[in-house]
Structures are given as structure tokens and as C-alpha cells.
Amino acid sequence: MLELYSNPRLLSVVRGAVERLTETLGFPAAQCRSITRAVDEAVSNVVRHAYGNRPDQPIAMYFRRAQRGRQGEIEHGLEILLCDRGPAVDVGKLQGRPLEEIRPGGLGLHFIRQAMDTVEFTRKGPTNRLRLVKYLARASSNGR
């Protein structure tokens, strides 16, 4: 678990932690970068949109190993839960901009969705929860 405040200066700390974690879990280098980028963008969105750039609001991040069976094989991965106490997110507005448009903004969500296998927004009580999951390449389920 990682608890931090919504200070943008802490983004580098988050990136460092996620980068090391993904490396340790065995993700290929390109996926380490893309997962790190996704988490960085997600936390930036919390700072900007949930907390209106206030730097002293709480953010909690939970990391755990994920696992799923697929076609008789087991895929291991990483699940990240990002929690904030900002106003409820209007999921309908969580749209990245069309990439054909050359203009600033709207790219962060695209980076998140591109990087992760699962991207889920939910609201539980006073908490916005963003669940991100990325699976590694498959391993055999018969113990090999």
C-alpha cells in the first residue's frame, strides 16, 4: 500500500515505486514503462480532476498480485487500486479525445487504456476507486 498526498511533486515517487515493482514482477521493459505511465497518468488525473490541484488531499494505492485462468492456463499479473476522496466521477465523461485531432489534452486516458488489460472506475461510499490490472505472459497451470 502507498499513501500519499495529491502533491504533483510526488508523481516521481509513484513512478519510481511502480517501475521497480513491475520490474520485480517480471514484466518486459516496454510493459514496465507503459504500466508506470498509466499509473502516473491516473494519479495526475486524481490531482487535477478529483482534487482540483489541491496538493494536500489523500490518495491511497494498493498493489497486489493478480491471477486469472485462461484457456487452461494461468496468467499472473499486477492489480493496482487507486483511491481518492474527491467528488464522484462521471464515468460517462471519461473519454479520451480522438487521436486524429492534433490538440493538447485528452491523452492520459488513452495511455491508461492502452497499457492495462482492465480499467474499471467505481464509487464506494465517499471513495472513487480506479482498478487497473495488467497480466504477464501466460504460464502453464500444470505446475511446469
Next chain:
Amino acid sequence: MQISARRHDSTTIFDVSGDIDFANSREVRQSVLREVCEGRTSRVVVNLSQVRYIDSSGVASLIEGLKASRDLGSRFILIGLSTSAREVLQLSRLIKVFEIYDNEEQALAS
């Protein structure tokens, strides 16, 4: 993140180092736009060779620099893209929108 500017004939070269993220991309944007909009030079080069990471707000700053340059008839060039920076521009389908060179010599000769 640090950003500094230097001149080479009619070119302004910005040397950027460190990570460009939401905490500091505004500084990049302001520096680049100031240079472009004041029309001091006909070509602006952003040297990203010491930038290991750039997020969507950093990309947005570069897009703003590019658009302002186009509006004013000047050139806006990126050099020295790291793997991560190149990935981000590819993901956002901007890799062919920007004028990109490997290094400063190539950019100045262009």
C-alpha cells in the same frame, strides 16, 4: 526538471533534462511559447536527449509549441527522443506530426 535556452544563429535550442510530468510541464509550455510567440527566432529546437520520461501534459505542451510555431510560420523541431518519449508520441499518433531528428547537428543542417 530543468530547462535552459541557447541561441545558434536563427535557432533557439531548449535543453531539457529530467522528467516532464504534471508537476512541471507548465514550465516547459511557458518557456517554449514565450520564445515562439515573441518571434525571436525562425526555428525552435527542443532537445529531449536528457529527458527520460514525458507524460501527457508534457506532450500537450509540445503540441502547443508546435501549433504556435505553425501559426507564426516558424519551425518547431524535437531532437534526441528517448525510448519512452518516442513511445508516447507513437501512442498518441503524433510521431509524424512533429519534425524530429536524432541530434542537434541534423536539426541545424535541416
